[in-house]
Structures are given as C-alpha cells and as structure tokens.
Amino acid sequence: MKIYDGWKIILGIVIGIAFFTMPIWLNLSSAQSKVKPKLVYPTDARQCIDDKDYMNHYHMDLLNYWRDSVVRLNMRYVVRNGVVLTHNGQKLEMSLTLTCLKCHSDKKNFCDQCHNYLQVKPYCWDCHVQPKEALK
Amino acid sequence: MSIKIKPEELLKNVTYKPKFVNWMDVPVEFQKGTFNYAGSEDALIYLDQPNPRKWQPTDPDWKLPENWQEIILEGLRERLEKYRSLKIFMDICVRCGACADKCHFFLGSGDPKNMPVLRAELLRSVYRREFTTAGKIMGRMVGARELTFDVLREWFYYFYQCTQCRRCSVFCPYGIDTAEITFLTRDLMNLIGVNIDWIMTPVKNSYRTGNHLGVQPHGMKDSLEMAAADIEEITGIRVEIPINKKGAEFLFVTPSADYFGTPHYYTLMGYIMLFHEIGLDYTFSTYASEGGNFGSFVSHDLMKRLNHKIYAEAKRLKVKWILGGECGHMWRVIHQYMDTMNGPADFLEVPKSPITGTVFENAKSTKMVHICEFTADLIYHNKLKLDPSRNDHWHATFHDSCNPSRGMGLLEEPRYIIKNVMRKFTEMPDNTIREQTFCCGSGAGLGTEENFEMRMRGGFPRANAAKYVKDKYGVNICLCICAIDKANLPPLFDFWVPGLEVGGVHEMVGNALIMTGEKPREVDLRLNPLLKEEENQ
C-alpha cells in the first residue's frame, strides 16, 4: 500500500497513539503499579461511628458536616435520633482530633494510604495538627 | 429573459429558519430561472466527452447510459483514491452548521439545500450508502441513501447552484471546501454526460480558438486595434499592440472578455496604455488568448487541457515570463493548479520587472505574475506619473473576487493601486470583503440568462453590502479584478442597486496615468467628461 506524506502521517499516528495509551506505558514501566493501599486498622477499638461502607465512601461528607456544625453552629456533640451518642460513658464530640484520630492514630498507614493512591489532598491538615508528627 | 421579477418579491419568502423536514423527502423542482440548460451535443463531441446528446434538465428522460449508477459510483471510488481532500471531507464533517448562513445562495434563497453542509450531504449520503458499513446496513437511519434518478436531479440542481467561491471553507473548523466537493460532483456527473452548456460550450471554444467566445485570431486583432484607436482618440497617442510576437520579454494573458465585454474593455485599454507608457516588450497571443478556464468548473482534465496553452505558447514565443490580467478563477487555476498540471516551467526565467528591477520571488516557480502585483510595484517605486484627480467623478469601493482572495490572498495590491490612482475610496463592511468577500452569484459557469433568478438571489449579499456604501457614502462605482464579476455585477446592481457602476482596477489606472506627449484629457476611458477644477471643490 502506497502512503503519501508517509513520515509525517506515521509520526502523527505514533504521537496520537502514544498519547492515548500513555497510561499503559506508564504502568508497564513502573513496578509500583502493582502496589495497592494497605490500611492499618486500630486494634484496640471495635466500633466506628458508622458502618465501614459508609465511612469508606462518605467520611469526607461527615467530616465536613462536623466542621460546619462545630465551627459555624457551635454544636459540639454527635447527635443521632435526637440523642447524644456516648462512648465509654463520655459524650462523643464532633472532632477529628478527639474522636477519629483517637483510634485512627496512624495517619500514614490509614488516611494517607488511599489519599495518596488517589491523589486526594484533603485540607484537614491546613488547620489540624497532624497526629504522628505531633507525637514525635 | 422577458419575465421581469422585482427585488422585493424575490425576498418575500426567504427565511433563515427552514421548516423542519427530512430533507431526503423533499423532491427537487426545476423552476424557471433557477437552473442552466444542458451541455450542447457538439461541444461534447468536439471535446470527446461522454454521452453527447440532445437533452434538457426538465425532460423526464435524461437519456442516460444504461449503467449510469455504476459509472458514477465507480467514478466516485476512483476519485476517493485520487483526492485525499474528498475522502477527508466525506468523513469528518460534524454538521456544526457554522457554514450554513455563509453561503450567498442560502442567504438569497433560504433553501436549506443551499447550506454548504447540506449541499455536501447530497453527495455524502450516497458515499455513506456505498462506502461505509453503517450506511450499507442502516440506510436512512444514518443518513445514507441510494443513488437514484431523483438524487441525480437533485445533484444537478444544487451542484449547479454553487459558485465554488469557498466562503464556507473559511468558516469551517476543518476547512472543508465545498468548491472541491462541487467540482468533483460535477466531474462525476460529466461522466454520464450531465453538464451545462455555459460551461461546455465555452470550454469547446476555448479549446479550439483559444478563448471562450470563440473569437478567431483576426477578430481578436480587430478588437485590439479598436482599443488602440479609442486610446488615440482619448489621449492623442498611437499605441502599438504586439500580437504573437516571438522573443518578447513576457507574454500577457488576460480573460478574453477583456477584448469585447463592457466594462472589461476599459480595463484592457488601461493595460495597453500602461504597457505603452513604460515601454514594455510584451506580446498578446491569439492561441493563448484566454486566461479564464471554464474547465476548472467541471473537471480537472478539461482544466488541464485548456491551461496547457499558456505554457506551450510561452515556450513557442520564447518569452522570459508571463503576466496575467484581472481575472478571478483564472488566478485560482494559475496559482494553485498550473505549475502542478503543466509545469515545470523550467524554460522560463524568474519574473523580474524590467522597470523597477524587482524580482517576483513569490512567483519563482510558476513564473507568472498578477498585473496588480506588477503595477503596485511600479507605483511603489514611483515609476508612474499619476493624476488621481482624473478619477474624481468616481467614488469607488472594491469587491474582492472569490478566487484571488480565498485561493491566493491578493488583497492589498489592488487596494494599494486604487488608493494611488483615485481619491475617493470606501470599503464595504468588514465581513463582506477580503477573505470573507461575497461572490457575485454567477461564478463557476452559472452566469446565464436562463438562470437569472438564481443569480440575483446568489448575488444578493454582495449587492446588499454595495447598496450600504452607495446609500451611506455615495459610492458610485464598484471596482473588481475578475472578468466574471465585470460581466455579472452590472445586471446584479441594476436589479438590487440601480445606479452603481462596475469597473476594473486598471481602468482607473488608465484614467490617472499621465502619458508622455498626451493631449489634455477631457474624458475618461468611458468617454465620460472629467470633473472640472471648480466642480471639484
């Protein structure tokens, strides 16, 4: 088959295909593509504030709601069905540091696992002190 | 044409919001005044073209060959393999509609099939049916349809309602060029002898006698002699007009309408006066007496057969280079096709102005220069004595012709000349000039009497812009550099803008040119009296 303007068109095709298949080449050229996030769950606590599925998908909405409630409405405690939730006799605060991080204290092996994997940059730490580093 | 239509009636039913229908269900109607007569039998025989016979588009039977569909589809297959342009233009249109209201025929008729996108779909629908899998299976669902006699009639009607002006191509995000599609579809129809007479007969004439009008050598000489006599009457100077002169420095090729047509003739006088005044060694040719090329409206082969004469004659006469006159599609052919088709012109030299010494680098391969490039260079180097006040009875505007603007880019040269040879010049609105210029409505072989209504519709956008500057600024002449314009703008303006004259750029040069030893000028080249000093204040 005769092709006219051959080298220009072949070059164009190569660039085009290379562009659209870039993810494949990037994955194949890196061993890291087999690495998956590994979450370390707390060993001393049994129960989270909601079920795992909900927390997996919607924790950001929950945290956002907490932030708004506390900072803007001065509502401090987690209320469900009109009742303030308690844990070990203490009222549950709507607080990242005092509630979530109490159990999930290993940010690097918990939060960051998925966030880095998916390039999510939550702005929690713009205000909150990061737990691990703070302990050091 | 005896039926007199009125401008206001023509626009009465024009709307740019076409009613929604499936356009494939709308049959074509050959209405009087909107189509051209069929190509004559003897022209086709002389040119050895397929299926010569007597027929008319309104006949129920077009006397087509038995297997005409096969011939056209085979022709289409062949052209798809030969022209990447066609293949790409068939495949990539997204029907965004940017071209829709850019076509002068749509603007003048409101007929949706005159939207460039739909015009192309007329062919594309058949292409889909024959050359794409989806079209073969799904048919009309994906805009595909069979090539039937009705489709052919539609092709004939609408592909001869396109003047190949390329305005739509300027606006198309992919540069889809309807001129190319029209050209190749006309070429396909020509394979079965479906064509129009105002193309085929001029092609035959041009092939035989060298020019469209069929003027024989002695007739052409008479006409040039008459121009010399008229020039003598106006200026008192007797000019020599060389014809078929061997060894001249350059060959001058102009559209043949310049020898006979009005107002073309005044432009011819302008050229001759200019050449005489600066003492050029040039020659006209009776064999290559036509720059225009009606073959370029219907087939690449015919285009090449006619265009062949220019280089052949330059070679025979042993000239050094070629100068071309004011013409539109002639310049598209010379600029974009001649060198490829009939070159290389290695027997010629790179054009060099004998007066200014300017080397025309932009024409170094084709070796043909546009008269406006040549004259602009003369004026820029102060080689001409000009008296622009001799054009004070004119207030001009300039109509860019389709081909020099969109197939070449010759925009500033004519303007530069105009501004130096006359004092009153006003441009038409921006989106009607330069690369966005509107066609006169009669290009590409459509300038016939029988097609009068369609021409007036197609020329409406141009006339509308001209009317604007006439009414607002008192413009009284529209200058142009195209023979078809010079033939068609006068009836167009008579219809839409009565009182607006049409002229050529070199007519104005002729008026302003102060010739050595001339008598005081009292009239212009049209024998109109010049304005007196005091009238001018």
Place this chain on the structure above:
Amino acid sequence: MGIQLSLLVTVVILLAGWVAGVLPFLKFIFGVILPYVALAVFAIGLIVRVLRWARSPVPFRITTTCGQEKSLPWIKQNKLDNPSSALGTLGRMALEVLFFRSLFRNTKASLKDDRLVYSVDKWLWFFSLAFHWSFLIIFLRHFRFFTEPIPFFVGFLQDIDGFFQVGLPIIYITDVAILVALTYLFLRRIFNAKVRIVSLPSDYFPLLLILGIAVTGVLMRYFLKTDLVAVKEFAVSILSFQPISNELLNKLSPLFMIHFTFVCTLLIYFPMSKLVHLGGIFMSPTRNLANNNRMKRHINPWNPVVAVHTYEEYEDEFREKMKAAGIPVEKEE
C-alpha cells in the same frame, strides 16, 4: 427521528451497564473483555482510518487563504491566516486545533426589512472550545485512576481546575463546563432550525453518550460515591494487563459500571464515526498546506496525460485568416 433513536440507543447502553453492575457473571464480560475490545477497536480503528486517508494523495495544493499572501516585500503578509512557510503553517494548524480559529470567525446573518445584517456569534466557538478543553483536562485528570505512580501533571491540573475551592469535594470548573457545553450543543441541534435539519442520529448520539459519561462521573464524584480504591485497582489492572479477581469486580458499583460501559462504547464508536475529525483536522488540505504555490512546485503523483489542442493544429485551422490579418505564423503554407 434522530433524537429518539440516539436516545434509545443511549438508554440501552445505560441499562446494559447497570445490569452488568448487578449481575456478577456479566461483570466479567463488561469489566474485563469489553475494555480490551474497546481499546483495540479504538487504536486499530483510528490507525486504519488515518492510513486510509493517507493512501490517497493530495494532488493539488488547495490552501484556503484567509489573509494577505506573501508577495512584494513591502506588503505585510498575514503569516498565520495565509502562511507561506512550514513554520507559519504549523502556527496556523496550532491556532486551528487548539483555539478553533476558523470557528471564531463565525457570524450570524439575518434579514431586516430586506437588508442583510450580520451579528457576531461566538457562542458555538465558546462552547465547543469549552467542551473540547474540558474533555481533555478531565481525561488527563483521570490519570489518578489510570496509573500508579500518578504523573506530575495530575496534581497541577487538579489545583487549577479546582481553583475556586468551592464545595466538597472541590467542584472542578471542567465538570461544570462540560455539562453546560454539552447541553448547549445538544439544545442547539434541536432549536437552531438550520442545524436541526442537517442533524443525523450520528450527531445526537455522541453528544448523549458523552453527556452520559459526564453525568455518571459527576454523580460519582459529588453524590453517589463509589469505592474509588477498587476503581483504581481495576483501572490499573486493565491498563497493565494484570488479572482481575471476582472480588475486585464485585466492589465496582452499578453506577460505575454504567460510566465504564459508556466510555467503552465511545472508544468503539469513535473510529467509525464523525468523531474521527480528531485525526482529520490534521490532514485537511485546505489548512495544512503553505500557500507557496507559485514559489514551489507541488507534485501530483498521478498527473494525467491529456489530449491537447496544439499550436500547430490551431495554426492549421486559422492560418489563412492570420496571414490576412497580418498576424505572424510559423508556416507559410
């Protein structure tokens, strides 16, 4: 007719995606086989299409010139709209491909009291540009799901795209833009009489398909969240040819499967539709050639030999008349 048909096909694809998201045995077909088929059809189909164009030569240099040519040295050439050099042509193509130069010229004509008036009409240009750029940026942003490690540009694009920092997750400008632009382009097809009459099912369908992709994507990002870690594992596995476990497939939500099925359909549909304008625009001979016609000879590889009427034949016919008129001839007899 066109709209209904495209709508029907789009809904069928949607249902297929949803069923695949609910029925485990279909998940394998839609989740593992379909993407490879789609990728292969897309890549091979586009290459074949371009090579088919490439097989035909460009016999003539038919540039559409949109500005002053290069002629005399003192006349200013319009180097981008009427380029005469390779560099200028590259510039013209770049303007065309990246900024839709020609579409930018768009005007709207209307008749007012038998006068033709034109108004500026940039909406088509604006929304097409918005749509195409959004699509590109969204594709590039998706590299956060496609590759591990994630390329540098993703973070950069996310920051720019989420510049206004509104909402949680931050609303991307391109997400809004693509929805608005697609809606405009779709409604334009219906309400602009000129466009409606030329629109085919194959014009509505890609719009609906891409709208389907965009809507499901936006739903997953902002409203009906899905297990993104599973999505990424799935995407990376496909894009690095690793096996995919049933367990992983089962983590993919029906909404994601709809999104994914739409994307695969688009890839398959691409090379056999008008969407090939992606490649075609680079090969359009009225735009990608320099207007240097009279400077450099263009070669037509199939330049035919044609019958010509020679000077000798001409003189033979008119010799006597020429002689009588005093026009020089080659042969006296």
